[in-house]
Amino acid sequence: MRQLLPHPLLTPILAGIWLLLNNSIAPGQIVLGLILGWLIPLLSIHFWPEKVYIYRPLTLLRYIMVLLVDIVVANLIVARLILGNPDRLKPAFVKVPLDITSDLAISLLVSSITLTPGTLSARLSLDRKYLLVHALNEADPDALVATIKYRYERLLKEAFEKC
Amino acid sequence: MLDYLLSFLVLFGAALTFIGSLGLVRLRDFYTRLHGPTKATTLGVGSILIASAVFFSARGTGISLHEILVTLFLFITAPVSAHLLAKAALHLELNSLAKIPRKKVREANALERADQTQATKQATDNAEKIPSTDGPQEPTQ
Numbered sequence: 236m237r238q239l240l241p242h243p244l245l246t247p248i249l250a251g252i253w254l255l256l257n258n259s260i261a262p263g264q265i266v267l268g269l270i271l272g273w274l275i276p277l278l279s280i281h282f283w284p285e286k287v288y289i290y291r292p293l294t295l296l297r298y299i300m301v302l303l304v305d306i307v308v309a310n311l312i313v314a315r316l317i318l319g320n321p322d323r324l325k326p327a328f329v330k331v332p333l334d335i336t337s338d339l340a341i342s343l344l345v346s347s348i349t350l351t352p353g354t355l356s357a358r359l360s361l362d363r364k365y366l367l368v369h370a371l372n373e374a375d376p377d378a379l380v381a382t383i384k385y386r387y388e389r390l391l392k393e394a395f396e397k398c
Numbered sequence: 399m400l401d402y403l404l405s406f407l408v409l410f411g412a413a414l415t416f417i418g419s420l421g422l423v424r425l426r427d428f429y430t431r432l433h434g435p436t437k438a439t440t441l442g443v444g445s446i447l448i449a450s451a452v453f454f455s456a457r458g459t460g461i462s463l464h465e466i467l468v469t470l471f472l473f474i475t476a477p478v479s480a481h482l483l484a485k486a487a488l489h490l491e492l493n494s495l496a497k498i499p500r501k502k503v504r505e506a507n508a509l510e511r512a513d514q515t516q517a518t519k520q521a522t523d524n525a526e527k528i529p530s531t532d533g534p535q536e537p538t539q
Contacts, residue, residue: 252467252470255463255464255466255467256464256467258460258462258463258464306440306441306444307441310414310437310440310441310442313421313433313437314414314417314437317417317418317420317421317424317425317434318417318420321424321425321426321430322426324425324426324430324495326427326429326430326494326495327497328494328497328498328499330499345477345481346473346474346477346478347477348477349436349476349477349480349481350436350440350473350476350477352433352436352437352440352441353433355429355432355433355436355480355481355484356477356481356484357429357481357484357485357487357488358484358485358488367488367499369429369432369484371430371433
């Protein structure tokens with residue numbers, strides 16, 4: 236089973252992407268998409284040694300919703316910051332300690348920190364314990380750490396790691 | 399009615415993308431400038447794509463959902479490039495308005511270098527070991 240279907244989650248996702256690329260839901264395209272979704276993970280297994288398992292899909296969905304709302308809100312805030320006086324900005328580097336350990340969860344967290352405007356993940360420490368985040372305008376670094384940990388990391392930990 | 403909504407979305411997206419680019423001019427150092435592009439690629443492009451999806455679904459033949467893919471690929475690739483740019487800037491120790499935790503960064507840089515040389519050394523060691531099976535050899539420089 237492991238050899239035949241290395242990433243059960245990847246198959247429907249790839250099939251979905253194939254259908255979106257073709258913009259059709261004809262039966263032939265669905266079959267072709269499923270075949271591609273089966274072959275591509277089989278051929279690319281060496282790039283994904285870690286087994287991916289989502290323990291709570293609903294939490295992940297909630298995470299995506301939270302992230303989308305935050306992206307919209309933060310965009311408007313940063314737009315106002317850029318149009319304001321740039322000399323009054325207080326950029327800061329903030330060190331965020333990480334609790335999550337799974338590769339996928341860490342890369343999702345790093346990506347979503349960069350996607351929310353106003354914060355930018357600059358560096359992940361080699362042992363994956365700390366993330367260096369650059370904030371565009373942050374007077375209170377501790378509050379930023381708390382927000383990242385509570386709003387994003389907690390949900391990702393619940394979704395990807397057994398607790 | 400739909401026209402007004404769509405024009406609002408397109409103009410809003412264009413305005414946000416413009417502000418994102420404006421950030422490149424107005425902001426003062428490399429790290430803060432990186433914030434501009436990440437902004438433009440999220441909400442700016444996002445609302446233009448929503449407008450596109452709605453327009454072609456309403457006017458074209460059938461539902462058009464290509465745009466979701468554009469968003470997906472942008473969301474996957476934009477943070478990676480921004481992260482690499484920031485990491486390279488830290489490596490080169492570019493000037494920054496924010497206080498860089500210099501000691502930590504230097505340590506990390508040194509560790510990474512050591513890691514890399516070790517990895518390349520191991521690779522060359524392995525390459526040398528493969529042809530000769532009679533015991534370990536000193537790597538020749």
